[in-house]
Amino acid sequence: MSFSILTKNELARVMGSRQCCKMAELLALIKMDGSLQVSGRQMSLNILNHNAAVARKVFKLVKELFGMQAEVLVKKKVRLRKNNVYWVRIPPQEGLRDMLVRLGLQRFDGSLREDLLQDMVSRNCCRRAYLRGAFLGGGSVNSPGGNYHMEIITSKGRHAADLCRLMQKFGLTAKISRRKAWFVVYLKDSEQIVECLNLMGAHSALLEFENTRIFKGMRNQVNRLVNCETANLNKTVDASLRQIESIAQVARVIGIDKLPLGLREIAELRLSFPDASLKELGEMANPPLGKSGVNHRLRKLDQMAEKLRAGDMPPGF
Structure with a gap:
């Protein structure tokens, strides 16, 4: 099992103690891998992930914070022996629009927000939770035995800029690069990767990273x-x-x-x-x-x- 998967499995077990932190983490997970489907007046939300533990966390956050009905669908990828894909689907139901508004994903007039609502990440604890959710949604970190590299990949340039600014608030000098149709927010300094793991709450991964880094x-x-x-x-x-x-x-x-x-x-x-x-x-x-x-x-x-x-x-x- 890769170091990246071990880190995600650990972070999937970390739950914020405050409701505001849980909201921020769920928002990040939706912004990373969420898609809204609208058919007439009905609306549903799908949140995709390749990690079963992360999918369970999304399901739990949706139920705990908003009491919404949700289901987890599993799609087996046969081509190239890919891992399973997990869909957390929130079907059309009363309260879904209110959930999107409260998360800052939708305005009261029904239009979607592209920017990150700053009220959702006004506290340091919420910023840490948002970074954790973003990493769970599209992040990876190399094993410290090789090259030092941590990244979060998103399809939106504006979201990449928001993530970069959040990291900079913690003194992390994150940079953005373009990889085909994706925007990559990355860190290459080992000290900063350690600090980011600490901020997100991946303490076991941090200790393994540090031990390997010291030995190296x-x-x-x-x-x-x-x-x-x-x-x-x-x-x-x-x-x-x-x-x-x-x-x-x-x-x-x-x-x-x-x-x-x-x-x-x-x-x-x-x-x-x-x-x-x-x-x-x-x-x-x-x-x-x-x-x-x-x-x-x-x-x-x-x-x-x-x-x-x-x-x-x-x-x-």
């Missing part, structure tokens, strides 16, 4: 340290091989015993300890040398070898 961060840090250590080790080995070749060149032409005492000592140490670092070579010298002192002498040996390869005899030899 530690693994990445270890990989960076290992890569850095490997790079440093490769540089040390390459430098050591080059220095040994230079010392061998000097030994063939001049002879190590003919070198000044300081150069002879460092040359013999390098030949005896090819894997040692500059610091370790310096500690073995008598008297001990710093890294810069060892590096200076080895560079002089490199320069001497280069001149010998070019056919030039260093001064004094």
Whole structure:
């Protein structure tokens, strides 16, 4: 089961304690996946979802808040092995128009509202409930083991803008992109996804997200340290091989015993300890040398070898 489905199943069990919050969440679910059917003077409302737990929540909210008769229909999708589709259908009945007006979906004159009635989300608790309903209606969140991405997809550009503004009220820097005929409100920052999960009430999903994110961060840090250590080790080995070749060149032409005492000592140490670092070579010298002192002498040996390869005899030899 995907992380997104686990999150939705958890949020489907979260019920607001206040009626205003339940109203806001039901409004979001209807605006995300609701369709109004009008035939003459009769009107019915259908609310679609692909999650059985979410469909049960819609059914419960409709019954609890408005006492409306409703039914849940299940349609099996065979093509491409899709999941079931659940329809919460509110058939024509007295009180349906009043329900739509109270939710801010319809005006008193019967015309439909495209904008989000701000009275429905005037409180922070209602804004959180609305975001929860919107996510249940058309949201998804990637597993934290991969790329960080949370999105809510809606067919209305105005609704996408309303969702974006709601998130911004909580300090979430949501953005909107277009995907064919859909508008996508998304977050990509892991900290903000964690905050959004917290706002919606998905606390178990949040803990799993955080645990995976911390483990992923530690693994990445270890990989960076290992890569850095490997790079440093490769540089040390390459430098050591080059220095040994230079010392061998000097030994063939001049002879190590003919070198000044300081150069002879460092040359013999390098030949005896090819894997040692500059610091370790310096500690073995008598008297001990710093890294810069060892590096200076080895560079002089490199320069001497280069001149010998070019056919030039260093001064004094």
